[in-house]
Amino acid sequence: MNNEYSIRPMFLIGFLICALMMGVALFMQYYMLLDPCPLCIFQRVAVMVIGAIFLVGALHNPSTSFGRRGYAFLIIIAAICGGAISGRQSWLQHLPPEKVPSCGPGLSYWMDNLPFTSVLSKVFEGSGECAEVQWTLFGLSIPEWALIGFVIFCLYGFKVLIKGR
Numbered sequence: 001m002n003n004e005y006s007i008r009p010m011f012l013i014g015f016l017i018c019a020l021m022m023g024v025a026l027f028m029q030y031y032m033l034l035d036p037c038p039l040c041i042f043q044r045v046a047v048m049v050i051g052a053i054f055l056v057g058a059l060h061n062p063s064t065s066f067g068r069r070g071y072a073f074l075i076i077i078a079a080i081c082g083g084a085i086s087g088r089q090s091w092l093q094h095l096p097p098e099k100v101p102s103c104g105p106g107l108s109y110w111m112d113n114l115p116f117t118s119v120l121s122k123v124f125e126g127s128g129e130c131a132e133v134q135w136t137l138f139g140l141s142i143p144e145w146a147l148i149g150f151v152i153f154c155l156y157g158f159k160v161l162i163k164g165r
Contacts, residue, residue: 007068007160011058014075014156018051021149028135028142037130039089043146046082050075050153072160075153083150089143092130 025044028034036044057071111119133141140148 006061008058008061010156011054011061011071014054014153015051015058017149018047018054021047021146022051032135034134034142037089037132039085039092039130040142042085043082043089043143046078046085046150047146049078050082053078069161072157076157076161079150079154079157083147083154086143086147086150089130090141090147093133093141093143 022044025036025040025047029036053071053074057068060067060071062068062071135142137145
């Protein structure tokens with residue numbers, strides 16, 4: 001048996017943070033009636049992927065630093081993807097009104113009528129609905145708070161990647 005500490009508690013905490021983030025997103029959608037834009041939906045997918053990695057890592061509880069680093073690498077990749085999406089939406093929200101892209105059909109229309117690669121390019125181009133700030137806390141919008149979360153996940157992943165525990 002390895003003398004290193006179990007990584008399970010930290011992975012469970014990471015999973016619970018992801019579950020909390022999703023709970024807040026669903027509360028905002030269904031109780032506060034804030035409809036998510038396509039970029040918001042992709043950010044949710046990134047949070048769910050990170051949460052799934054944390055949950056699988058907690059259940060597996062790798063005892064070697066190689067196993068822990070594998071999970072950390074996956075967390076870093078997912079957090080970078082989520083951070084890029086939330087960073088893009090934050091950038092769209094700070095554009096001058098005359099430079100904001102026009103609103104288009106919703107994500108469900110694109111998914112039904114376009115190939116997946118075209119859907120991805122249209123989502124990352126952004127639309128007017130992605131540039132709209134619907135809610136703030138301490139002057140930060142929802143994607144800016146999500147970006148903070150993704151940065152924290154990424155930093156934790158790097159800590160595990162470097163130290164192996």
